[in-house]
Amino acid sequence: MKIRLKNIGKKIKHNIILKDINMELESGHIYGFVGTNGSGKTMLMRILTGLISFTEGEFYVDERSVQFGNEIYYDMGVIIEKPEFFNELTGLENLEMLAKLKNIISREEMIDSLNKVGLDPYNPKKVKEYSLGMKQRLGIAQAIMENPDILILDEVTNGLDEEGIAMVYEILSQEKEKEKLIIISSHYKQDIESLCDRIFLIKNQTAQEYNQS
Numbered sequence: 228m229k230i231r232l233k234n235i236g237k238k239i240k241h242n243i244i245l246k247d248i249n250m251e252l253e254s255g256h257i258y259g260f261v262g263t264n265g266s267g268k269t270m271l272m273r274i275l276t277g278l279i280s281f282t283e284g285e286f287y288v289d290e291r292s293v294q295f296g297n298e299i300y301y302d303m304g305v306i307i308e309k310p311e312f313f314n315e316l317t318g319l320e321n322l323e324m325l326a327k328l329k330n331i332i333s334r335e336e337m338i339d340s341l342n343k344v345g346l347d348p349y350n351p352k353k354v355k356e357y358s359l360g361m362k363q364r365l366g367i368a369q370a371i372m373e374n375p376d377i378l379i380l381d382e383v384t385n386g387l388d389e390e391g392i393a394m395v396y397e398i399l400s401q402e403k404e405k406e407k408l409i410i411i412s413s414h415y416k417q418d419i420e421s422l423c424d425r426i427f428l429i430k431n432q433t434a435q436e437y438n439q440s
């Protein structure tokens with residue numbers, strides 16, 4: 228799968244939030260968006276999910292031109308900003324609730340994805356008692372459990388300790404091997420650079436490929 232953005236822009240009222248975004252993103256790669264607070268990383272990710280409209284430019288999935296509102300662009304697993312859960316339920320119960328929307332995976336697959344992110348599937352704790360890092364792990368379990376083609380993970384290392392960051396690296400490397408298209412963001416280039424095939428710096432409302440030299 229290939230996503231191509233051509234001069235994509237986003238205006239809200241008269242404010243230019245993003246402009247002239249040009250990029251090509253392909254399966255089997257990990258792409259990183261890096262930028263300071265308010266630079267537009269999350270907005271660009273929302274546009275890529277198809278959950279908000281773009282106001283300028285062209286958006287292609289493979290060679291198909293897509294228009295906001297007409298269709299779901301692709302099969303995806305998403306964390307935008309911080310993952311939201313049902314606080315009164317356990318981790319596994321949360322996954323069971325979310326899985327009901329599509330009803331395409333078994334309880335065993337949910338248990339597998341919790342094990343993958345290092346959470347005990349049978350932990351009786353409710354999510355309201357989870358640490359930030361545990362919630363982030365549960366968010367990743369939710370994003371990967373249905374084996375989507377694309378992962379869009381905003382600030383994926385946020386709240387994770389060293390072990391947690393190593394877990395993210397390992398899981399995303401495995402997903403990349405499975406030919407997934409993966410997009411992650413971070414405030415800090417150093418948090419994600421060794422994981423990413425390409426990094427875009429989001430600055431001055433636009434995206435520039437980060438030059439290694």
Ligand SMILES: Nc1ncnc2c1ncn2[C@@H]1O[C@H](COP(=O)(O)OP(=O)(O)OP(=O)(O)O)[C@@H](O)[C@H]1O
Nearest residue numbers: 239242244262263264265266267268269270271414
């Ligand atoms: N609904 C909205 N109306 C107007 N402006 C908005 C709206 N949502 C976001 N913005 C603006 O768009 C810009 C980009 O926001 P965005 O959340 O994408 O930044 P970010 O790079 O993800 O930042 P952070 O790292 O702080 O999460 C900001 O200047 C923000 O103020």
